Amino acid sequence: MSTVTTAPQRAGRGPVTELLLGGGRARRITWLVVAAFVLVSAVRVISGEQALTSSSTISAALLLAVPIGLAALGGLFSERAGVVNIGLDGMMTLGTWGAGFAGYQWGWSAALLGGVLFGALGGLLHALATVTFGVDHVVSGVAINILAAGVVRFLSELFYTDNPAGGGVTQSPSLSSDPPDFSVPVLSSGPDLLGHLERLNWFLVSDVAGVLRGLTSGVGLLTLLAVLLVPASYLLLWRTAFGLRLRSCGENPAAADSLGVPVYRLKYIAVLISGALAGMGGVFLVFIAGIYREGQTNGRGFIGLAALIFGNWRPGGLAAGAGLFGYADALQLRSRSAVVALFLLLAVLLAGVAVWQAVHRRAVRAVIAGAVAVGSLVAFLSIDELAPGLVSFTPHLTTLLVLSLASQRLRPPKAVGLVYRRGEN
Incomplete structure (x- = not known):
């Protein structure tokens, strides 16, 4: 006899248990991830390309995914409150400059604070334009991206030209201190057991060792913070009264307002958090380079927005999207x-x-997918090495492909992008 989980039973689990177990959907996702990992391991064995699951690739993928994931998290808060944030890249840019300015004078902790503050200032400007003055969200976001590039160039010319500490119009002096990093005990300290297993090139075993070694060796403090922010964002947005009210602003702000929810205030808070998280992503880029450089974001704010859409406006989904792009980027570099x-x-x-x-009797789609599958197999068998220009574009092609496959199941907040005025429908 089948059993049905009742509402009281689900309520009795608690938020952490629900997050970790999550019922049937979580089990399906877990099995999907396991199947994908086994497939990648098999491809690694067949192709002989050890870089597919090597610890160096996984470590680089984590580094490249963190700023994208932070930008996507920023977009999550903003868009769940009903405000489209195209200006994530500009807020990241402001964050990189704030981190470079504070970091070379007072160290890495000041760099973190400076980057978050400058990103939040960008969010404040976006909230002022969209929430208070009713400017179109996309227009405001594009304007912030353009404005941020000009502001950081002006500030660099003002503070870094003829600076005794170094720097110039396109970069800051080097950070005065680096953030700490650590390795997970047992897995990454003592005898290099994981490294030994990885070098054996065994099916699945070496792949698991490579992934674990890449994820647990030399992990930066900000990396750990970014990873913890994913479940923290879920708990905040889906398991608290504050999160329920914030999400109601993105679904039906008029109904929320009629129930006493401070819609304008929550939209401001959400966009400020969005800018702060995007700025934190900019801080991470400065930590990697040890210096601020103009153009350091390289469009990662837009990729973060794509990861948010791929993740269906959910923390776990956007983390997967950021990880996928980071992996593709790391692989083409390695x-x-x-x-x-x-x-x-x-x-x-x-x-x-x-x-x-x-x-499912969808003949046209089946034929198209089969034809592309055959073409991909032919490309694998006939191409030894791609041209450098195509290789560098791999992450973007991966993003476009995944978004096209996931587009039919997207469900954005109903009122996202709409200008809300109290008393108007």
Whole structure:
């Protein structure tokens, strides 16, 4: 006899248990992740490209995913409150300059505070334009991106030209101190057991060792903070009264207002948090380089927005999107030939999609997926190494492909992007 989990039973789990277990959906996602990992391991064995799951690739992927994930988290707070934030990249830019300015004078902790503060100032400007004055959200965000680039150039010319500590119109002096990092005990200290298992190149075992070694060795303090912010954001937005009120502003602000929810105030708070998190992503970029440089974000704010959409405006989903882009970026940096192995991975995935579509009697989609799968297999068998220009574009192609596959299940907040005025429908 089948059993049904009742509402009291679900309520009795508690937020942490619900987050970790999450019912049937979490189990499906877990099995999907396990299946994907086994597939990547098999592709690594078949292709002989050890970089696919090497600890160096995973470590680089984590570093590259963190700023994107922080920008996406910033977009989550803003858009869940109903405010589209196209200006994430500009807020990240402000964060990089604030981190560089404070960091070279007072160290890494001041850099973190300075970057968050400058990013929040960008968020405040966006909130003022969209919430108070009713400016179109996209127009305001684009204006902030343009304005941020000009502001940081002006500030650099003002503070760094002829600065005794160094720097110039396009960069700051070096940070006076570096943030601490650590390795997880047992896994990454003492004898290098994980490194030994990784070098054996065994199916699945070496891949697990490589991933664990990459995720637990030399982890920075800000990296750990960024990872912890993902479940913290879930608990805040979905398990507290504050989060419920904030999300109601993005679904039906008029109804929320009629129930006494301070819609304008919560929108301001959400966009300020959004700017602060984007600024924190800029701080991370400065920590990696040890210095502020003009153009340091390189469009990561826009990729963070894409990760947010891929994740269906959910913390776990956007973290997966950021991780996917970070992995693709790290792989193209580590090995040009390993990128070719992704064609085999793509061929297997699309073959599965073709079978799924055929079972559900969607002939046209099945044929298209099958044809692309065959083309990917041919590319894997015939190409030894991609041209540098194509390799560098791999992360963007990955993002476009994943977004196109996930687009049919997206469900944004209903009132996102709409200008709200009390008393108006």
